[in-house]
Amino acid sequence: MGIVLLLYHLGLFLLLISFIYVEHRNLVFADETLIELQCHNAEVPSTCIQCVKSDPRGQLADNVAIAGIVIYCLRNNARALSGNMTALASATLDKDVKRAMQSCEKGMKTNSLVKKGLQQKVDCRKNVWDYRALIPDCVIYDMRVYEELSDAATRIIDRF
Numbered sequence: 700m701g702i703v704l705l706l707y708h709l710g711l712f713l714l715l716i717s718f719i720y721v722e723h724r725n726l727v728f729a730d731e732t733l734i735e736l737q738c739h740n741a742e743v744p745s746t747c748i749q750c751v752k753s754d755p756r757g758q759l760a761d762n763v764a765i766a767g768i769v770i771y772c773l774r775n776n777a778r779a780l781s782g783n784m785t786a787l788a789s790a791t792l793d794k795d796v797k798r799a800m801q802s803c804e805k806g807m808k809t810n811s812l813v814k815k816g817l818q819q820k821v822d823c824r825k826n827v828w829d830y831r832a833l834i835p836d837c838v839i840y841d842m843r844v845y846e847e848l849s850d851a852a853t854r855i856i857d858r859f
Contacts, residue, residue, distance in 0.1 A: 737751075743850070762855070763859075769855060773852055787838065824842055
């Protein structure tokens, strides 16, 4: 009786795994569409799509998880920008540039809310725009990506 019961449970387990595998395989195609649908409302959908697809969880993500992944990308971008702003502030001799970089760097470290972070980023860009000739292109690019990710996250969350 015990062996029969064990084989019965093993059979159910294998059957369940096969259903999960088939369902999982079909979900990948649906999630590709979902990613594009969620990111389509962003000002620059390609940045959002690239962010979500770069995350291993992206292919199995639902609406909430996609928003979380975009926020995760946003946080990573903010950390990189904060480090770059710190380095730029340390390296410059111009007091105005140093002040602008320190202000942006401080804002990057303290912002956790997406909408507030987007406003901080816009303010930061205004503060450093006059000094853009002194700022490496990669930092300007990262600032633009941060704005695009902030916009994408805001629009995805607003749709909930």
